[in-house]
Each structure stands twice: as structure tokens, then as C-alpha cells.
Amino acid sequence: MIEQKQSQLANFDLWKQWKEEGWVPAKQALIESYLPLVDYVSGRLAIGLPKSVSKEDLSSYGVMGLIDAVEKFDYARGLQFETYASWRIRGSIIDGLRQGDWVPRSVREKAKKVEDAYQKLEQQYLRSVTDAEISAYLQVSEQDFQQMLQDISITTVCSIDDPIREEDSETRLSLLIDEKAKNPEFQVNEFYLKDSLAKAIERLTEKERTVVSLFYFEELSLSEIAEVMSLSPSRISQLHSKAILRLKGVLSRFKNQLFQDT
Numbered sequence: 561m562i563e564q565k566q567s568q569l570a571n572f573d574l575w576k577q578w579k580e581e582g583w584v585p586a587k588q589a590l591i592e593s594y595l596p597l598v599d600y601v602s603g604r605l606a607i608g609l610p611k612s613v614s615k616e617d618l619s620s621y622g623v624m625g626l627i628d629a630v631e632k633f634d635y636a637r638g639l640q641f642e643t644y645a646s647w648r649i650r651g652s653i654i655d656g657l658r659q660g661d662w663v664p665r666s667v668r669e670k671a672k673k674v675e676d677a678y679q680k681l682e683q684q685y686l687r688s689v690t691d692a693e694i695s696a697y698l699q700v701s702e703q704d705f706q707q708m709l710q711d712i713s714i715t716t717v718c719s720i721d722d723p724i725r726e727e728d729s730e731t732r733l734s735l736l737i738d739e740k741a742k743n744p745e746f747q748v749n750e751f752y753l754k755d756s757l758a759k760a761i762e763r764l765t766e767k768e769r770t771v772v773s774l775f776y777f778e779e780l781s782l783s784e785i786a787e788v789m790s791l792s793p794s795r796i797s798q799l800h801s802k803a804i805l806r807l808k809g810v811l812s813r814f815k816n817q818l819f820q821d822t
Contacts, residue, residue, distance in 0.1 A: 575635035590630050591623075594645060598622035601649045604779075618653055625652025671712040671805070673698060678802075679809030688763040688806070709798040760810040768803040771796060 571593060577586035602618035629648035633641055677697050681689040695705040761769060770789065774780045782800065786793045 571641075572635070575633075578630075579635060587630060591626060594626060594630070594641070595623075597642060597645055598626055598649055601646055602653060605650065605653055613657065617656070621653040621656030622649045624656075625649035628652065667712055667715060670708050671715045674708060674712065675805045675808050678806050682763065682806065682809060688765065706798060709801045710794060713797045713801045757807065757810060760807055764803050764806060765799075768799050768806075771799045772803050775800060 571590065574586045574590050574593070577583040578590060598619055602615065602622045606613070606615060606618060625648045626645055629641070629645040632648075633639075633644055635641070674694070677694050678689065681693060681697060685693075691702055691705060695702045698705065698708075700708070761772070764772065767789070771785055774785045774788065775782070780788070782796045783793050786796045789796065791799075
């Protein structure tokens, strides 16, 4: 605890030297100090990615995001740099992956079909739909549907950071995070978004909710979740994919309503 406080004080001095005095060695020291964040974020994103994507590439993209975060962070506001930097690092890695076109077009098309199926059927039935109903809608067997989930699992890592509309740079994440002061319109939109997501999470199956909770809140890896739930890693990957696709459908509906009202 004492060492942590000493480290925070040391970093505060570095921030002051870099931001107020423009001392480049302080900037370099900050970057080196927060490099473990790059390893952490890139390690999380690596889960489910194809083996063709090297960890070195992820780290390289992440370091660029960290540098950008150090340059743009306003330490005087008293915010947690780790939280701010994590999103910058994540965004930088995803931008790098997207530019490299790491997901085949056929896989993206499958993911879009399944996402649209969840969105349409769950809006129609106002409940969580079953695998059998999705399979029937897609006109494939349940076994083929499970294979589709396995194939598209690599796309769910970027789902919330994908553009809301192909021609825009604005992402789904921008609906959840506002770095500026919240105006009344934003607060209303935020309330309805949280309400929509809460209802969507309630509609997830118990296993899907458990996977989401363990992965995003307890920060376990998929292999660790598989061990906790006594399921295979591939099954955990499928459950994660289904949960994300359901939630993406909710965000898409929210986006459509938002654009209709503006």
C-alpha cells in the first residue's frame, strides 16, 4: 500500500514536469511506467483472435495508444489515467486490426446475419430467443448455427468499437462514454441506453449472464471461465458470442431510435 502511494506521488510529479514544463524525459518515464497497461489490454483483446495476429502487433498498436493517451491526458482534472489510457490503448489496437482487415469478409457477413436475426426476433417476441428459433430463421441446423458462432467469435472483441454507421467515425462506445460535460439531452439518452441494456442483460440466459459477468467484471479469461463453469473453452466462446450479438442488437435499435429523434 505504501509503495503504491509512493508510486502515485512519483507519477504526479512526472505529470507536472511533462504537462507544465514540457520535460520530455518525464513523458518517457510515464510511458515506461504504464507499459504494463498495454500488456493487460492487449492480452484481453487477444482472446479469440486468430493465431495469425501476433501479440507483438497488438503490443505495438497498444503502445501507440498509450503514447497518445499520455500526450492528451489532463492530469489536473484528477481523473484516473489508467481508465482513460485503457480505452485509448484498446481503441488504437482495434484501429490497427481493422486497418489490417484481420477478419475475412465471409466471417463479417455471418456475424451480421446472426446479429440481424437476434435483433429482429427479439424485437418481435420481446424475449430472449432460443438457438432453435435463430437456426430456423437462418434456415440452418442447430449444429451449423453453433459452428457459425464459433467462426464469428473473433469479431465480438471489436463489436462495441465498430462504427455506428459505416460512413461515420463515431462508434457504439461513444454512446456510452462522453469525455465532456453531460448536457440534458445526453443524460436522457444515457438513461434510456442504460435501461435498454439492463433489460437486454436480463433476457440473456443464466449461462450467458455468467460469462459476461466473469469476463467483463471479474476480468477472467475465457479459459478460466471454462474451468469455473465446467464447460469447454469453445462452449464459453459460443456463449460469449451470443451474449455480445444480443447486446449489439439492443445498441443498434437504440442507435436507430436516436437518429430518428435527431
